[in-house]
Amino acid sequence: MKPFFINMGLFQAKLNDYPSSISPALNQIYGDCQSKEMSDFTVRLAPGSIVRKYLRPQIVFESNTQIPFKPLPFSQAYALLEWGLNWCLATHDFNHLLLHSAVLVKNNKAVLFPALPGSGKSTLSCWLAINGWKLYSDEMAVINTDSLTAEPLYRPACIKNRSIELVRAWQPEATITRVCSDTAKGDVAHAKFQTWADYSRLQPVEIAGIVFPKYDGSLSEEQFYTIAKSQVFEELCQHAFNYHVLGYQAFDTVWRLIDKVKVFEVHYSNLDFMDEFLLDEVVGHGE
Amino acid sequence: MANKFSFENLVKAINSPERLTRLSLQEWEPLLFVLKTSRLEAYLAFVLRDSEVWDSIPEQVRAHLSAAMVYAQRQNDQVFHEGQEIHDLLIAQGVTPVFLKGAAYIVAATNNAQGRLCSDIDLLVKEGDLATSETTLLNNFWYHKTITDYDDKYYREYAHEIPPLYHLTRGTVLDLHHNLFLPVSGKAPPLEQFWQGVQLQECGLYTLEPAAMFMHSIIHLMLNEEVVYGFRDMVDLKCLAQQYDSDAFWQRVEQLAAKSHFETEVKVVMTLLNTWFDTAYPVKPPQGRLKRSGLRLLVRIYKYALIPEHPALHSVRSGLARFVVFVRGHSMKMPPKVLLKHLSIKLWLGVYNWLRGDSTADAKPVDLGAAFKR
Numbered sequence: 242m243k244p245f246f247i248n249m250g251l252f253q254a255k256l257n258d259y260p261s262s263i264s265p266a267l268n269q270i271y272g273d274c275q276s277k278e279m280s281d282f283t284v285r286l287a288p289g290s291i292v293r294k295y296l297r298p299q300i301v302f303e304s305n306t307q308i309p310f311k312p313l314p315f316s317q318a319y320a321l322l323e324w325g326l327n328w329c330l331a332t333h334d335f336n337h338l339l340l341h342s343a344v345l346v347k348n349n350k351a352v353l354f355p356a357l358p359g360s361g362k363s364t365l366s367c368w369l370a371i372n373g374w375k376l377y378s379d380e381m382a383v384i385n386t387d388s389l390t391a392e393p394l395y396r397p398a399c400i401k402n403r404s405i406e407l408v409r410a411w412q413p414e415a416t417i418t419r420v421c422s423d424t425a426k427g428d429v430a431h432a433k434f435q436t437w438a439d440y441s442r443l444q445p446v447e448i449a450g451i452v453f454p455k456y457d458g459s460l461s462e463e464q465f466y467t468i469a470k471s472q473v474f475e476e477l478c479q480h481a482f483n484y485h486v487l488g489y490q491a492f493d494t495v496w497r498l499i500d501k502v503k504v505f506e507v508h509y510s511n512l513d514f515m516d517e518f519l520l521d522e523v524v525g526h527g528e
Numbered sequence: 529m530a531n532k533f534s535f536e537n538l539v540k541a542i543n544s545p546e547r548l549t550r551l552s553l554q555e556w557e558p559l560l561f562v563l564k565t566s567r568l569e570a571y572l573a574f575v576l577r578d579s580e581v582w583d584s585i586p587e588q589v590r591a592h593l594s595a596a597m598v599y600a601q602r603q604n605d606q607v608f609h610e611g612q613e614i615h616d617l618l619i620a621q622g623v624t625p626v627f628l629k630g631a632a633y634i635v636a637a638t639n640n641a642q643g644r645l646c647s648d649i650d651l652l653v654k655e656g657d658l659a660t661s662e663t664t665l666l667n668n669f670w671y672h673k674t675i676t677d678y679d680d681k682y683y684r685e686y687a688h689e690i691p692p693l694y695h696l697t698r699g700t701v702l703d704l705h706h707n708l709f710l711p712v713s714g715k716a717p718p719l720e721q722f723w724q725g726v727q728l729q730e731c732g733l734y735t736l737e738p739a740a741m742f743m744h745s746i747i748h749l750m751l752n753e754e755v756v757y758g759f760r761d762m763v764d765l766k767c768l769a770q771q772y773d774s775d776a777f778w779q780r781v782e783q784l785a786a787k788s789h790f791e792t793e794v795k796v797v798m799t800l801l802n803t804w805f806d807t808a809y810p811v812k813p814p815q816g817r818l819k820r821s822g823l824r825l826l827v828r829i830y831k832y833a834l835i836p837e838h839p840a841l842h843s844v845r846s847g848l849a850r851f852v853v854f855v856r857g858h859s860m861k862m863p864p865k866v867l868l869k870h871l872s873i874k875l876w877l878g879v880y881n882w883l884r885g886d887s888t889a890d891a892k893p894v895d896l897g898a899a900f901k902r
Contacts, residue, residue, distance in 0.1 A: 279554065279589075305561050306565050335594075336598070
């Protein structure tokens with residue numbers, strides 16, 4: 242079987258074995274990327290045990306002989322691959338500070354949305370990506386510890402449950418993979434909002450703000466708060482994948498970052514409001 | 529073929545890192561993957577960083593090596609931190625804790641210390657101090673995970689260590705030993721000799737003397753039924769041999785080997801060191817033709833068994849050799865009757881997991897502790 246090269250921009254994974262059922266999704270999401278000479282990760286999606294090949298088939302993610310997760314039902318192969326690639330990045334890249342956060346860019350300024358499950362982060366990311374923002378990353382902020390800039394990744398957004406229909410309604414022609422049902426996170430699909438050609442024009446950009454979003458449909462009026470720096474520090478440390486490995490460097494990076502950016506917690510029910518709020522308060526309206 | 533990689537490439541990388549500048553990115557790729565799997569990436573990274581060729585290495589490769597150094601350095605720091613805490617706790621109780629294996633190399637700053645990863649901290653105390661040490665640790669944030677009654681019995685009755693201790697908040701794993709090999713085997717070395725040479729290192733922690741560290745590394749490598757990181761262990765031994773190479777050192781090794789009846793194991797390792805790493809350490813051939821051919825056979829088996837287990841280096845010969853080592857390791861550890869019982873229980877558990885389709889049931893912890901994971 243010919244390997245499939247997944248160039249995520251900063252890193253490339255060589256996918257050696259995979260079930261043909263994920264070929265359409267692979268081609269949708271990574272089919273247009275240009276492959277590099279050397280891959281940074283070598284990964285496989287292999288069937289579970291021999292018994293499991295016939296009886297409730299399973300799929301196992303393997304990266305360079307390591308198996309980080311328990312097997313999943315065969316139908317969730319593509320979602321497992323994307324989660325596996327997150328694992329690869331989070332456990333191998335100690336040259337950047339990695340935060341569990343979405344990164345969106347407008348007017349050459351980045352906003353981080355550190356994730357709280359159920360906060361509506363991915364839905365917000367997709368909405369902004371459809372409405373003129375650049376999606377640098379949906380899951381992982383890759384931060385340069387010297388320049389404090391955010392690096393772009395060529396990865397799709399992971400959308401769940403009702404958000405899948407929302408994204409389809411907002412952008413009927415959007416590139417969305419087939420839905421994996423009944424995963425640990427419910428129904429899951431992956432969506433991308435840029436081509437490889439769009440991606441290759443992206444540059445690392447300055448981080449202007451950190452926003453902790455909280456979607457609350459029952460709100461009649463948006464609420465936003467500033468947060469004490471010590472609290473933000475604690476939040477970011479908890480959201481960092483590799484804080485403990487980077488040690489002092491992570492401490493220093495988080496601290497310098499907090500010192501220079503604007504931080505808000507925003508409770509919203511209206512997505513248009515978020516766009517305006519971010520332009521007014523965080524990234525500015527540009528030239 | 530572009531990505532053809534062989535064991536010789538790996539050995540060459542260890543022997544002549546300065547020649548790695550000639551590698552193309554396509555040649556670096558399998559080397560990096562094999563180095564990662566065999567836990568030698570950070571070791572080589574530090575060697576290269578401290579050499580003149582660092583700047584000539586492609587940026588994409590340097591990113592991997594840099595990340596490996598960050599990770600290893602972090603573990604290194606943690607070993608000192610945990611080590612100091614454990615040392616203080618036990619010294620206060622009148623116990624002398626001696627660090628072994630990976631932790632010992634780091635504490636003693638031997639030539640292989642930089643970039644040395646360890647999945648746990650190994651500690652030796654005198655058998656009479658075992659109960660005090662365990663109680664002290666249990667009273668100070670260390671705990672045992674629930675294990676099967678059989679496993680607990682295995683540790684307490686047969687083994688040279690008690691069930692692993694885990695740090696409550698940091699997740700670090702600590703193996704507390706009272707011997708260097710399983711007493712049930714009847715082959716456990718007499719420890720007075722090893723205790724005699726215990727050294728206080730500059731950082732204030734205890735380790736074995738260099739010759740005893742070397743000897744213990746050989747016991748660990750040659751008497752285990754698994755050699756997953758066997759090649760890394762050989763690189764450890766290469767570094768120790770290179771650093772302490774002197775008549776006095778080799779005499780002491782010979783003395784310890786004789787006292788503990790592991791002369792054959794030492795000869796196998798030294799022959800392999802000379803074969804792979806281009807050295808000429810003194811190996812006295814054993815008396816008698818039978819013993820000589822026995823040694824040759826063991827060398828041949830280990831030569832293949834110690835090739836890292838990675839798809840890029842897969843061979844039937846290595847698989848067979850590892851099977852022989854597996855059988856030999858078990859037969860060294862326990863007398864036949866005990867072994868038979870042990871294997872039947874383990875086999876049953878293995879079949880059970882296989883039928884259940886749980887391929888990760890045997891998954892091993894890959895790092896020092898939960899602090900490194902999410």
